[in-house]
Amino acid sequence: MENRVSDLFGIKYPLIQAGMVWASGWRLAAAVSNAGGLGLLGAGSMYPDVLREQIRKCKAATDKPFGVNVPILYADIEKHIAIILEEKVPIVFTSAGNPKTWTPVLKDAGIKVVHVVSSSKFAREETTTMVLVPLVKAAVDIPVIAAGGIATGRQMLAAMVLGADGVQIGSRFVASEEASSHTLFKEAVVKAQEGDTHLMMKEVVPVRLLKNKFYEDVKAAEQRCASKEELIQLLGRGRAKKGMFEGNMVEGELEIGQVSASINKIMPAGEIVAEIFNEYLAAKAELKNL
C-alpha cells in the first residue's frame, strides 16, 4: 500500500504500533515491523541502558525499519537522544513536551521525526479523533497520523476517510503476545467493556484508567477536591509499573484506551497487523455499496 506515511518510513502498511510504557519492548516492535507495520519502542519506561539494550535486540530481530517513542519531558532525555544517535535509530516519535529543541538535532542525523500533538492540551480538552483529525489535516500539509479509538481495520479506514495518512494503534497491541505488559493486565484489557475506563487526573497528568481500586482512590480524591499535590502524592512513584508490568491489578495504575471495549483476544502482534489490514481492505471494498 503506497501512501505518504508508508513511503516516508519505507514500510508496507501505514500502521504504527504506539511506543507505550511497560508494553512496547523489542519483541513487540520487531514483530510489528516484521509484519509490515512500524514498531516503536516505548522509551518512557526505560532507563538509558535499558533503551540501548532494547534497540540492539530490536535491530537483531528485524531488518525492517523501527522507531523509538521518546517523551520529551523525560528526565534523562539527553541520554536517550545520545543513545538514539549512537545506535542510528532510523525513526523517532517525540511526545509529551515541546519538540523544538530535539527535532533539529535528530533531523541533522538523518532521522525521520514525528511529533505527537495529542498533547496535554488536547488531552485535557478531550477532542475526539472524529473532530481532531480533520482540524489537524486542514492546518498542515505534512502527513497526518491519527491515534485514539483505533483497533480495527474499519476504524483505520474511518481515520483515513477523515484525512489521516496513517494510524497509530496502542491498546490493541497491549493485548498482543509480544507486549511486555503483565499477562493479568492483558487479560483485563480483553475483558474490558464499554464504560470500564475513565479519563482521570486531568489537572495533573490526564490519563485514561481501567477501573480498579487505584482508580477508585483517585476518583474519591477528585470528588473531595484533593489538591494537585495530594493527587501527585497519591499517584506516587512506580504506580504504572506496578500495574501494567508487575500485574498488581488492585493498587497499580492501568492505562488503556476506551477502545479496549472492542478488543476480545490476545493475539500475536503480526497477526494483529495482518487482521487489521485485511479488514481495512474488506471495509474499503464494501464501501462501494454505501
Add this chain to the structure above:
Amino acid sequence: MENRVSDLFGIKYPLIQAGMVWASGWRLAAAVSNAGGLGLLGAGSMYPDVLREQIRKCKAATDKPFGVNVPILYADIEKHIAIILEEKVPIVFTSAGNPKTWTPVLKDAGIKVVHVVSSSKFAREETTTMVLVPLVKAAVDIPVIAAGGIATGRQMLAAMVLGADGVQIGSRFVASEEASSHTLFKEAVVKAQEGDTHLMMKEVVPVRLLKNKFYEDVKAAEQRCASKEELIQLLGRGRAKKGMFEGNMVEGELEIGQVSASINKIMPAGEIVAEIFNEYLAAKAELKNL
C-alpha cells in the same frame, strides 16, 4: 441513495437533522426534509400547544417525511405523545429516558420510532463515536444512526465506514439560517475554535458548553466541589433559553458540540444538506486512492 435508513424513513439521504432545544423549529425541519434529509422538531423546549403549532406549520411547509424528537423525561410527555398521535406525525425520535412505555404506543399507531441510546450513561462515560458505533453495530441488527462529531460529508462517510446506516447532525444545523437559535449564538458557534467547548455537569445533566461566563461559574462551582443541589440551583430555570434562544451570551447556557470548531459559516439548511452529501460522494470517490 438507497440504504436501510433512507428506505425506512422514505427519504433521499440517510442524514437526519437533530431535534435540538431552541434550534429545531418547523423552519429548520421543513428545510432539511425538503432538501432530502430528515428534519426533526425538538419538542424538548416546546410547551404542548407550541409543539402542535410547530407540527402543523411543518406539515404545511413540506410534503416530505419529518419527525419529532421527544425527551422521555419531559414533564408533559403524555400531552406531547397525544399531540403526536393526533397530528399523525410519521416519525418519532425518543431520547433522554427509558423508551419502554411509549415505543409500543407509538408503533401501534404506525409511527416509526428511533431511540437515542447516547443516553446519560454514555454521555457520562464519554464514549466517542469512533468507539461507540462499532460496539452498537455489533450488538444489534436494527439500523444504526451515528451522532456526535459529524458536521461534514467526510465525517458522515467515516461514520458509515464504522458501521452506521445513517447519521444525525446537530451543531452544523444550529449554524443554519432556518434554526430558531439566536443570531448571536449562531455567530458564536461559527467562531468557536478547538478547545472552546467543554463537557460539564457530568453528575447532574452532562452537557457540552461553549465557554462563557456561565460556563466559568459552573467550572468554579465544580472546582470547589459544589453539591449536586448547588449545581442545580446555579443552573436555575430558563438558562438554556436565555442563552441559545434569547442570545444572552454572558449568563446563558450555550449547548454545542466540539465539532463546532470545524463549522465556519451560517448557511441555508438545504445547502448544508447538499454540501454534506456532495462531500460524502467526493470522499467516497477519493477512497479508491487510499
